Every structure is written in structure tokens, then in C-alpha cells.
Amino acid sequence: xxxxxxxxxxxxxxxxxxxxxxxxxxxxxxxxxxxxxxxxxxxxxxxxxxxxxxxxxxxxxxxxxxxxxxxxxxxxxxxxxxxxxxxxxxxxxxxxxxxxxxxxxxxxxxxxxxxxxxxxxxxxxxxxxxxxxxxxxxxxxxxxxxxxxxxxxxxxxxxxxxxxxxxxxxxxxxxxxxxxxxxxxxxxxxxxxxxxxxxxxxxxxxxxxxxxxxxxxx
Amino acid sequence: xxxxxxxxxxxxxxxxxxxxxxxxxxxxxxxxxxxxxxxxxxxxxxxxxxxxxxxxxxxxxxxxxxxxxxxxxxxxxxxxxxxxxxxxxxxxxxxxxxxxxxxxxxxxxxxxxxxxxxxxxxxxxxxxxxxxxxxxxxxxxxxxxxxxxxxxxxxxxxxxxxxxxxxxxxxxxxxxxxxxxxxxxxxxxxxxxxxxxxxxxxxxxxxxxxxxxxxxxxxxxxxxxxxxxxxxxxxxxxxxxxxxxxxxxxxxxxxxxxxxxxxxxxxxxxxxxxxxxxxxxxxxxxxxxxxxxxxxxxxxxxxxxxxxxxxxxxxxxxxxxxxxxxxxxxxx
Numbered sequence: 001x002x003x004x005x006x007x008x009x010x011x012x013x014x015x016x017x018x019x020x021x022x023x024x025x026x027x028x029x030x031x032x033x034x035x036x037x038x039x040x041x042x043x044x045x046x047x048x049x050x051x052x053x054x055x056x057x058x059x060x061x062x063x064x065x066x067x068x069x070x071x072x073x074x075x076x077x078x079x080x081x082x083x084x085x086x087x088x089x090x091x092x093x094x095x096x097x098x099x100x101x102x103x104x105x106x107x108x109x110x111x112x113x114x115x116x117x118x119x120x121x122x123x124x125x126x127x128x129x130x131x132x133x134x135x136x137x138x139x140x141x142x143x144x145x146x147x148x149x150x151x152x153x154x155x156x157x158x159x160x161x162x163x164x165x166x167x168x169x170x171x172x173x174x175x176x177x178x179x180x181x182x183x184x185x186x187x188x189x190x191x192x193x194x195x196x197x198x199x200x201x202x203x204x205x206x207x208x209x210x211x212x213x214x215x216x217x218x
Numbered sequence: 219x220x221x222x223x224x225x226x227x228x229x230x231x232x233x234x235x236x237x238x239x240x241x242x243x244x245x246x247x248x249x250x251x252x253x254x255x256x257x258x259x260x261x262x263x264x265x266x267x268x269x270x271x272x273x274x275x276x277x278x279x280x281x282x283x284x285x286x287x288x289x290x291x292x293x294x295x296x297x298x299x300x301x302x303x304x305x306x307x308x309x310x311x312x313x314x315x316x317x318x319x320x321x322x323x324x325x326x327x328x329x330x331x332x333x334x335x336x337x338x339x340x341x342x343x344x345x346x347x348x349x350x351x352x353x354x355x356x357x358x359x360x361x362x363x364x365x366x367x368x369x370x371x372x373x374x375x376x377x378x379x380x381x382x383x384x385x386x387x388x389x390x391x392x393x394x395x396x397x398x399x400x401x402x403x404x405x406x407x408x409x410x411x412x413x414x415x416x417x418x419x420x421x422x423x424x425x426x427x428x429x430x431x432x433x434x435x436x437x438x439x440x441x442x443x444x445x446x447x448x449x450x451x452x453x454x455x456x457x458x459x460x461x462x463x464x465x466x467x468x469x470x471x472x473x474x475x476x477x478x479x480x481x482x483x484x485x486x487x488x489x490x491x492x493x494x495x496x497x498x499x500x501x502x503x504x505x506x507x508x509x510x511x512x513x514x515x516x517x518x519x520x521x522x523x524x525x526x527x528x529x530x531x532x533x534x535x536x537x538x539x540x541x542x543x544x545x546x547x548x549x550x
Contacts, residue, residue, distance in 0.1 A: 049451065071547070072455055079453030089448050093259045102257070103452040111254065150452070 001027040001158065001189050002048065004215075007057030009043060017043050019213040021057070025191065027157075030184045032200045033193040035210030041193040042086065044210065045160050048191070049083055050074050062157060079107060082151035082188075084161035088143040090135040096146050097122065097131045103154040114153075121149050125179070126172065140167035148176055152183055159183060161192045165199055177202060256462070258445060263438040263466045269474045271430055276478025276530045277485075279423045280523045284486055286416030287519050293409040300398040304379065306367040309392035320365055323390055327369055332377030335370040427530065428537050435463060435541040446546070460542035464535045471534030475527035482523055486515040 002025035009018040017040050025031060033041050046052040047059060050066050059066045062080055069077065082103075090099045097118055098105075104114045122131055125145040135143060144167045151159060159180065165173035177199060184190050191208075194200065200207065209216045306323060310316050320338050328336045344363050371377055383395045439446065449459050515523075 051451070075450070075453050075455035078451065081453075083451055085451075089444070089451070091257070091445055091448060094255050094257070098255055102448075105254075105257070106449065106452050106454040106458055108458075154453075 001025050001029070001062060002191075003058070003060040004047075005058040007047065007054045007059055009040075009047065009052065010055050016055070016213055018047075018054075018210075018215075021213075021215045023208060023215055023217055025189060028184070028187050028189055030181070030190045030203065030205040031192070031208055032203075032205055033191055033208045033210065034195055034200065036195070039210040040213060041210055042162055044208075044215075045083070045162055045191070045193055048158075048160055049081065050078065079103070079154065080157045082154065082156035082159040084144075084147050084151045084159075084164045086162040086166065088135075088147040090138075090143055090146055090150075092135050095132050095134060096127055096138065096142075099135065099146055100149045100153055102150060107154065118149075118153060121153055122146075125149050126175070141169065141172060144168055145172065145176070148179070152179065152188075155183075155186070156188055158189045159191070161190070163194055163196075164192060165194065165196060170198075173199060174202070256466070257449065258438070258442050258462045258466060260466055262441050263434065263463070263470070268430065268434050269470060269477070272427060272471065272474035272530065272534065273477035273481070275423050275427045275430075276475045276526055277481045278478075279420055279526045279530065280479050280482030281485065282416045282419045282423070283522045283526055284482060284515050284519050286413050287522055288515065289412045290409055291516075291519075293405050297402050297405050300401055302371060302373050304369045304371060304398065305396045306369060306386070307394045307396060308365040308367070308390075309394075310362045310365060311392070313392065316365055319390065319393075320367065323386070323393055324367055326386070326389065327367065327382070330377055330382055332372050332375050333369055334372045337368040337370070339366045339368060341365065424533060427533055431467060431534050431537040432541050435467070435538045436545065438463060438466075439542060439545050446549075456543050456546045459546060460539045463542045464539040467538035468531055468535040471531030472527065474534075475530035478530070479523040479527045482526075483515075483520060486519070490514060 002023075004021050004023050007018060007021040008016050010016045021044070033044060035041055043052065047054060048061060050061070050069070053067070062077060064073070064077055066074070066077075090096075091102070094102070100122060101111070101114060101118045104118070105111075119128075119131065122128055125148065127142060127145055127149070130138060130142060130146075133142075135146070138146065144164065148161070148164055151161065161180070164180075165176055168176065173196075180190050180192065181203070192199075207218045209218055306327065308316065308319060308323065313319060324336045324338050327333055341359075341363065344366055345359070347366075348363065379395070379397045386393045386395055446459060449462075
């Protein structure tokens with residue numbers, strides 16, 4: 001599913017942010033990615049999501065060597081991956097429903113084919129009453145849930161989430177975790193970057209610990 | 219082909235809402251309203267200034283195409299007219315009985331094969347031809363004005379002009395034949411020059427339109443950079459992203475092109491009236507009419523304006539597409 005071989009990353013001529021990172025993630029697994037602030041969690045997710053290129057080493061995502069991929073190949077691969085950003089990245093001029101439906105629209109699916117699915121998912125994440133609301137009128141927690149709904153609507157093979165429960169109360173946080181677990185049961189591999197130990201303690205999942213640019217699996 | 223697919227899938231029914239003021243557009247039936255918001259907001263691309271600039275370009279292109287078309291039509295009619303006629307000129311100097319000579323030459327010409335009609339012009343007719351330049355003056359009668367014989371030829375079975383020319387010079391002194399070839403060549407040169415000038419103007423208009431669209435596309439991409447990033451993250455490829463931009467530019471091109479074409483059509487309708495109101499003299503009016511006809515555009519001429527709208531819309535769309543793909547490659 002995912003393989004990192006001696007991956008290193010530096011910005012320009014600065015020091016290495018990630019050093020000799022090597023790990024494997026098996027299909028259908030659930031991992032937490034954790035570490036102190038500034039340890040490189042978001043950078044590692046960006047490498048997984050191909051928005052950064054490693055300075056050295058090899059990265060395989062869903063069986064593809066990301067260094068060999070063309071722009072079209074990267075787009076195809078990204079359609080198989082869902083991502084939840086720390087800053088949500090919702091489009092302000094689209095309604096909540098349109099934001100969540102975006103990956104399906106990009107895939108070229110007909111609106112009539114996914115209309116109900118999107119509405120059902122929004123209800124499930126507690127945004128049933130906010131379907132036609134624009135992001136600027138949503139609270140931080142609502143934005144977070146909309147961003148998660150957008151990441152999972154396309155039934156991705158791999159879900160990457162950067163602090164997905166950072167802006168929600170514990171009840172909603174638990175509900176979102178249940179959504180991730182349910183997706184994982186259906187075959188989606190999950191990597192959640194978080195430093196919320198209470199959340200991690202709820203699941204017996206392997207932890208990828210980042211510290212001083214090095215990664216340890218625990 | 220994605221280009222034709224984008225045209226086919228363009229929300230044409232929504233175009234009407236784009237042409238009307240916002241308040242009026244909101245009252246249109248639901249089928250004219252967009253079901254989903256565009257991923258790239260329209261307001262970030264199609265500013266009024268850009269629409270006006272493209273509309274002006276379309277207006278200029280329509281005017282140029284229409285003017286070249288009119289000149290070409292008029293010149294073609296003129297060439298057809300003079301190529302079915304030759305003129306025989308008799309020099310009146312040192313000629314005791316010019317009228318007798320006119321009759322003899324006319325009879326000689328009437329016997330030749332391929333000539334359908336021989337029409338000797340009277341001295342008054344010849345003098346009238348000079349009136350637009352010399353005015354009505356009794357002094358004209360004192361001048362040795364050449365006498366003319368208009369000869370109509372059978373275009374399906376034309377005579378041997380060179381043979382007639384030789385026979386005339388052998389049998390009659392001071393008689394020359396003008397088959398208007400020089401005029402035809404000059405008219406053709408004039409038409410070609412006008413067409414080349416028109417093509418050059420159209421080329422400049424197209425280049426300016428492309429430059430404006432490239433600049434607008436780059437600016438739109440810069441202001442929508444976050445949207446492009448999100449689209450990349452949800453798996454959109456270059457084709458999808460470029461189609462989101464090019465649809466807006468296609469709509470912009472159609473709207474602005476229509477504005478320019480309608481303005482040009484009105485200008486062509488008013489052209490004869492404007493020429494008259496500007497107080498053109500008889501000679502100027504006659505010259506203008508010879509050059510561009512009546513100044514009114516016929517149906518194929520208006521079709522040219524429609525063609526300009528289509529070309530402008532396609533130009534906007536293709537330019538924005540190529541520009542978006544190029545910029546996206548630079549992002550990668």
C-alpha cells in the first residue's frame with residue numbers, strides 16, 4: 001500500500017526535516033502519525049499526497065513509485081486517496097453540499113447519481129441542516145466535518161487526515177473516529193496525523209512516531 | 219475531442235442569464251438558471267472591462283470583414299461589368315467628318331463575330347462623362363473630346379480582341395480599342411490590397427484578443443490559485459481544470475462577440491445614412507459607391523459577422539485552455 005525507503009526531505013539548502021524515513025503500511029491498515037508540533041507530520045502527509053517531492057529515497061503509494069508518475073498519473077492516484085487538511089481547504093463560493101460533492105464532480109460522475117449519497121453523508125456527519133450553507137457561515141467544527149465528508153465521499157483506498165478532530169468536541173470527535181473505523185472496515189487504509197492521545201487511546205492502532213526528523217513505529 | 223465536448227457541455231441555457239442584468243436574469247425560468255455553482259467563480263474571470271475589450275475587438279473584426287466583403291463584391295460586379303464591354307475611341311483631331319467615321323467604324327464592328335451590340339455615344343454623352351470632374355461648361359463643346367463607341371461582347375463566345383484591334387488600326391486612322399484589361403488588373407490589385415489589408419487588421423485584432431485573454435487567464439489563475447490547489451488534491455487533471463476556465467472564456471467570447479457583432483451590424487445599417495448626413499458631394503458619393511457599393515451589407519455579409527462571433531468565442535476558449543495548461547505545467 002505505502003512504502004517509504006530511506007526518504008529524506010530538506011527545503012532548499014536547509015537542514016533535513018525528515019531523515020532516513022523507512023516504513024511500510026499494509027492494505028486495510030489503520031495508523032496514527034504522531035509526534036510533537038513541528039516534528040514533520042504535515043510534511044510527511046504532503047509527501048504521501050505528492051504535493052512535495054522527496055530530496056532522496058523512494059516512495060511507493062498504492063503500488064506506484066510517485067517519482068515516476070506523470071501529472072496525469074498523479075491526478076489518477078489522488079482520486080484513490082482522500083485527504084483532510086488541517087485548514088479544511090473548503091471552497092468559499094460553493095455550498096457545503098457542493099464542496100463535499102467536488103471529488104465526484106471531478107471524477108465526471110452525474111449529479112443525479114450521487115445526489116442522495118452526498119446528502120446522506122452530510123446528515124451522518126451532523127451537517128444535514130447546513131447543506132446549503134457556505135463555508136464562511138460554518139463553525140470550525142462544521143468545516144472540519146465537511147472537509148472529512150469531502151475526503152471520504154469517493155470511497156478512497158487511502159485516507160490521510162491531518163488533525164481531523166482538532167476543532168470538534170469529544171462527542172463529534174468520537175463520531176468521526178467511528179466513521180474512520182467504519183471506512184477502514186470497508187477496506188480503506190487510514191493514516192491520521194494527530195497529537196490527541198485521548199483519541200489514539202481509543203484504538204489499538206500502530207503509531208508512527210516522528211521525532212527530530214526520524215520515524216519509529218510503535 | 220475535449221474541445222468539442224466542452225462546447226457541447228457548455229451550459230448554453232445559462233448564457234441568457236449572463237447576457238441580462240442580474241435583476242432581470244434572476245426572474246428567468248429555472249431551466250435558464252445554473253443548477254450547480256461553477257467551480258471557478260465567474261466574478262473572478264469575466265470582469266466588465268474584459269468583456270468590453272473583447273466586444274470592441276469583435277466590433278473591429280466585423281467592420282473589417284464586412285468592409286472587405288463589400289469592396290470585393292463591388293469590385294467583382296465592376297469587373298464583370300467591364301469585362302463584357304470594350305470601348306473604341308476615335309480621335310477627333312484632324313478629322314473633317316467625325317460622325318461619318320463613327321458610322322463606318324460602328325458598321326465595321328457590328329460585322330465582327332462575338333459582338334452582340336454596338337452603341338455609338340453622341341458628343342453630348344461623351345461630354346457628360348467628364349461633367350463630374352470638369353462641371354457643366356459650354357467650354358466643353360470647344361474641346362476635342364474623343365468620341366466613344368461602347369461595344370458589348372458575347373462572353374460565352376468572345377471575339378478575338380487582338381484581331382479586331384489590328385483590323386481597326388489598318389482600316390481606320392486615329393481609332394484605338396480599349397478592352398479594359400488594365401482597369402480589370404487595377405481593380406483586382408485594389409481588391410487584393412483591400413483583402414490583404416483586411417487580413418492584416420484581422421490578424422492584429424486576433425493577436426490583441428489573444429494577448430488580452432492570456433493576460434486575463436493568468437490573472438484569473440493567480441486569483442484562483444487556492445481553488446486550483448484544492449482541485450489538484452481531489453484528483454482533477456489538467457484537462458478538468460482547464461475546462462473550468464475555458465467554459466467561462468467561451469461564454470465571455472460569445473457574449474462579447476455578440477455585442478461587437480450587433481454593434482457592427484447597426485453600423486453597417488447606418489452607414490449609407492451616415493455618409494449622406496456627413497454631406498458627401500456627388501462625386502465623393504459616386505466614388506464611394508463604386509468602391510464599396512451602396513454601403514449596405516447583404517445576408518452573406520451579416521453571416522460573416524456571425525462567423526466572427528464564432529471565431530472570437532473559439533479563440534477565447536482555445537487561448538485560455540492552452541494558457542491554463544501551460545501555467546499548470548509550470549506549477550508542476
